[in-house]
Amino acid sequence: MNWASWNDFFAMGGYALYVWGSYGVTLGLMITEIVLLILRKRSILEHLGRIRGSTRGTR
Amino acid sequence: MLTALRCVIYRDLLLAMRRRADVLTALLFFVIVVSLFPLGVGPEANLLRTIAPGVIWVAALLASMLSLTRMFSADHADGTLEQMLLSAAPLGAIVIAKVIAHWLVSGLPLVLIAPILALQFDLNQSLLWVLTLSLLIGTPVLSLIGAIGAALTLGLRGGGILLSLLVLPLYVPVLIIGAGTVDIASAGLSAQAHFLVLGAFLVVAAVFAPWAVAAALRISAE
Amino acid sequence: MTGHNWTRASVNWFKYSSPQTFFPLAAKLVPWFGAAAALLCVAGLYIGFFVAPTDAQQGEAYRIIFIHVPAAWMSMFIYVVMAFWAGAGLVFNTRLSGMMASALAPSGALMTFIALWTGALWGKPTWGTWWVWDARLTSELILLFLYFGFMALQAAIDNPRRADKAGAVLALTGVVNIPIIYFSVQWWNTLHQGASVSLKSAPSMAATMFAGMIVMALGFWMYSIAAALLRVRCIILEREHRSDWVAQHMGTLK
Numbered sequence: 001m002n003w004a005s006w007n008d009f010f011a012m013g014g015y016a017l018y019v020w021g022s023y024g025v026t027l028g029l030m031i032t033e034i035v036l037l038i039l040r041k042r043s044i045l046e047h048l049g050r051i052r053g054s055t056r057g058t059r
Numbered sequence: 060m061l062t063a064l065r066c067v068i069y070r071d072l073l074l075a076m077r078r079r080a081d082v083l084t085a086l087l088f089f090v091i092v093v094s095l096f097p098l099g100v101g102p103e104a105n106l107l108r109t110i111a112p113g114v115i116w117v118a119a120l121l122a123s124m125l126s127l128t129r130m131f132s133a134d135h136a137d138g139t140l141e142q143m144l145l146s147a148a149p150l151g152a153i154v155i156a157k158v159i160a161h162w163l164v165s166g167l168p169l170v171l172i173a174p175i176l177a178l179q180f181d182l183n184q185s186l187l188w189v190l191t192l193s194l195l196i197g198t199p200v201l202s203l204i205g206a207i208g209a210a211l212t213l214g215l216r217g218g219g220i221l222l223s224l225l226v227l228p229l230y231v232p233v234l235i236i237g238a239g240t241v242d243i244a245s246a247g248l249s250a251q252a253h254f255l256v257l258g259a260f261l262v263v264a265a266v267f268a269p270w271a272v273a274a275a276l277r278i279s280a281e
Numbered sequence: 282m283t284g285h286n287w288t289r290a291s292v293n294w295f296k297y298s299s300p301q302t303f304f305p306l307a308a309k310l311v312p313w314f315g316a317a318a319a320l321l322c323v324a325g326l327y328i329g330f331f332v333a334p335t336d337a338q339q340g341e342a343y344r345i346i347f348i349h350v351p352a353a354w355m356s357m358f359i360y361v362v363m364a365f366w367a368g369a370g371l372v373f374n375t376r377l378s379g380m381m382a383s384a385l386a387p388s389g390a391l392m393t394f395i396a397l398w399t400g401a402l403w404g405k406p407t408w409g410t411w412w413v414w415d416a417r418l419t420s421e422l423i424l425l426f427l428y429f430g431f432m433a434l435q436a437a438i439d440n441p442r443r444a445d446k447a448g449a450v451l452a453l454t455g456v457v458n459i460p461i462i463y464f465s466v467q468w469w470n471t472l473h474q475g476a477s478v479s480l481k482s483a484p485s486m487a488a489t490m491f492a493g494m495i496v497m498a499l500g501f502w503m504y505s506i507a508a509a510l511l512r513v514r515c516i517i518l519e520r521e522h523r524s525d526w527v528a529q530h531m532g533t534l535k
Contacts, residue, residue, distance in 0.1 A: 002331060009330070013341035018406050022345045022399040026352070030504060033391055037511040044518045048531055051522075207454055211447050215437045224433050225451060228426040229458050232465035239469060260461075267457060271450050274371075278446040 063148035064156045071160030074133070081129065086168050089122035093176045104181050111180035112190060112241035116197075119169050120230050123198060126165040127205040127226070128212075128219050130157060131276070135213050144280055150273040158202050158269070166198035182241075189244040196257045197237040203261075203268035204229050210275035233260060298375040300517045301526045307510040307517075314507035321500030328493035336490075342406040345399050346490070351498035353396040353417065355505055356424055357459070359389035363431075364456040367449035377513075379445025380520070382452060383435055384513035388505045390428035396421050416470035420463045427455045441520050 003009040012019040075082055096114045097107055134140040143153050173194050174187045182190065208226035212218040240253040329347035336343035363385040370378030400418045401411045412418070431451055438444035521527050 002333075002335060012344070013335065015340060015342040015406055018342055018402045019344050022348060022402045025398055026348050026395050029391055029395060030508075033388070033508055034511065037508065037515060040515045041511070041518065044515060044522070045531070048518070048522050048527065052528065052531060204454075207450070211434060211451055212437070217437060221433055221437050224426070225430040228423050228430060228462075229454065231423055232458070232461045235465045235469045263457075263461075267454075271454050275447060275450045278443055278450065281443060281446075 060148055060152050063146070064152050064159075067143075067153055067156035068160045068163075071157060072163060075160070075164040081126070082164055082168065085122050085126045085165050086172065088125060089118050089169055090172065090176065092118040092121060094179065097179065107180045108182060108245075111177055111182050112238040112245075114180070115173055115176060115190065116194075116234050116238040119173070119194060119198060120201060120227070120234060122169055123165055123201045124205060124223055124226060124230075126161065127209045127222055130161050130206060130209040131213050132209075132218075135279070140276065141280060144277065150276065151269040154206065154269045154272045154276070155265075158199075158206050158272075161206070162199050162202040166202055170194045170198060186241055186245055189250055190241050192254065193237045193240040193250075193257060196254065196261055197233050200233050200257075200260050200264045201230060203264040204233075206272045207268055207275060210272045210279060213276070213279040233257070236260065298373070298377045300377050300380065300521055301524075303377055304514060304517050304530070307514050311507050311510050311514075314503045314510065318500050318503035318507055321496055321503060325493055325497035325500050328489060328496060333489040333493050334487055339407055342403065343490075345403040347493050347497045348501075349396060349399040349403055350494050351501045352392045352399065353421060354498055355501045356389055356393035356396050356421065358502075359385050359392060359505060360424065360427070360452075360459065361456060363389060364449075364452040367445070367452040370445055371449040371453075376442070376445075376520075377517075379442070379449065380513050380516045381509070382445065382448060384509045384516055385505075386428055386432050386435075387512065388508045390425060390432065392501070392505065393421055393425040393428060397425065414470065416463075416467040419466045419470070423462055423466070424459070427459075431455070 010016060010020075093115055096110065100106060100110065131140060134143065144150060146153070170191060174191050177187050177190055205222075205226050208222045208229075211225060212222045215221060236253055236256050240250045240257065243253055244250040325347060329344055333344075333347075335341055363382045366378045366385065367382035369375065370382065397418065400415075400421065404413055404415075404418075405411050431448055434451055435444040435448045438447055518527060
């Protein structure tokens with residue numbers, strides 16, 4: 001085991017900013033990408049639903 | 060096929076001669092950009108000698124890019140391009156002719172004026188020749204790669220800026236080797252290997268680019 | 282209502298090359314690839330943080346390698362895959378191939394950005410600056426420009442079929458260029474700096490470090506597939522929204 005305690009783990013031997021900065025941004029970007037994609041699909045489906053609803057209404 | 064080649068080159072040169080202002084603008088742009096650098100970094104002769112190859116090469120990249128949008132746009136607008144696509148002559152040959160014409164109009168003048176600009180940077184005589192020769196081999200590659208970008212962005216909104224985004228990253232190897240040729244010669248080493256690499260770029264580009272340009276033109280005409 | 286009036290190719294493999302059949306398949310595949318990505322990344326992080334020892338020279342800062350190198354690998358790999366799909370679309374004239382290429386581009390650009398970002402954060406403690414014109418970092422930067430060019434070109438073309446084909450020509454040009462760019466940048470780098478700052482020069486790469494990197498790379502691979510599949514579903518819906526099968530799909534949702 002590399003770490004004596006959790007504090008030790010989070011300190012990353014004094015390189016916390018660099019290591020956690022890398023991992024944090026990477027994780028954040030990946031989650032953002034997935035969330036944006038899910039939102040994009042939802043908005044497309046809503047948009048299509050509206051179109052269908054309106055065409056049915058005028059028919 | 061050769062007659063088609065000659066016809067297209069002749070026609071494009073004739074058109075360029077009728078609009079000499081366009082050609083001169085690109086050349087002036089080159090001169091002005093190169094002249095701006097000493098004003099930006101200061102007149103210290105040693106520094107200028109060091110940055111000269113890079114500055115002149117970057118300016119040549121930008122100047123030859125300026126005129127790329129004109130390579131196919133007029134033909135596209137007046138329907139000539141469609142005729143070319145339909146003609147019996149192979150499209151690749153027509154593309155090569157257009158690239159040669161573009162180089163003669165916008166590449167060759169840069170090559171000819173570069174030694175004079177290099178004097179502003181106090182480059183010594185033997186390096187002037189190296190620089191000129193590197194531009195002579197390198198600028199046709201720029202025209203060939205640029206033709207791909209010009210064909211892809213034909214008739215698109217914001218074509219000019221988009222073109223620079225597409226083409227400039229692809230220019231990187233030519234810039235590195237082209238400017239590197241002068242660097243290595245200024246260090247007193249033989250630049251032969253670099254000239255050979257530049258020549259290899261020219262061969263590779265001459266083989267692949269016309270195919271890609273022809274494909275891009277067909278796509279844009281669909 | 283022009284929908285699926287394309288001719289189905291006789292080869293069975295081409296069955297999934299129609300957006301209509303691929304759309305539900307992608308939906309089924311996404312959770313699997315997502316789960317694989319999560320598992321592999323957790324395993325890779327465990328190896329990276331708890332099994333792999335501290336580097337003798339770089340201390341704990343080297344642990345950035347477990348995302349930096351996989352992201353750099355994926356950024357190049359995705360470009361090649363993207364060019365492959367784009368080229369396939371050009372040759373076989375399948376609509377789905379072009380959509381796959383467009384779906385891959387943003388994920389590839391993301392990986393490239395991650396590689397650059399982590400490279401900068403690694404460079405600061407190791408070399409003392411945020412940015413060095415290291416051959417790899419410089420190539421990654423140019424790769425990012427290539428991705429941006431591809432996406433900008435596709436965004437500028439309104440007709441999706443033309444966008445696919447134009448993008449394909451650009452992607453194939455890029456794929457021919459990437460090795461040339463890489464080697465010229467490397468040559469330029471050795472000329473100007475010497476080989477003093479190469480990431481490769483880690484002399485004692487412990488087997489566990491390498492294992493962590495490989496597992497993370499697999500995780501990033503699975504993640505990229507999942508993200509690209511999610512995106513290709515969006516693209517399919519956007520492009521085919523006038524067709525009957527999308528209408529039917531909408532009907533089953535309600």
